[in-house]
Amino acid sequence: MPSRSNGPLSRQSFWLFKTDPDTYSFQDLAAKKKGDVWDGVKNAVALKHLRAVAAGDRVLVYHTGDEKAVVGLARVTRSAYPDPKGGEPNLVVVDVEAERPLPRPVTLAQIKADPRYKDFDLVRLSRLSVMPVPEDLWKELLGLAGL
DNA sequence: GCCAACGTTGGC
């Protein structure tokens, strides 16, 4: 397994985290001035991704349910660590803080309509809640979002 | 170890 330092030379990775806004929204995260713990991830594939999330990485936050849109930008402030709530020992969490809401949320419909995203996990694996975002798609998404 | 039945997530 490749290791990664948290030094200034380490390169940030890009992720998309899903959340049900009725349970925990981007606005809820933004209200936490010191950031918050991103927990509740239980799916094996999502956990595998989450274990690779490191401090300094950037995160797009996606709202499921009625919204179905990428709504916010966040930054990881603490790399994956064991869920402090205990529970199953394989569970991990990360700490994140909101950076800013997207000037223009990017909807799932928009993303699905663009063939460039056909292999993106958000389109391919609708139930996956933590996924990497390839750098080219990341830049494209930020552009669509008005950033 | 296989797989049928069941549960969950999230889009439609």
Added chain:
DNA sequence: GCCAACGTTGGC
């Protein structure tokens, strides 16, 4: 409200 696409469970 339904269902597709998973994941999990438990009987064998």
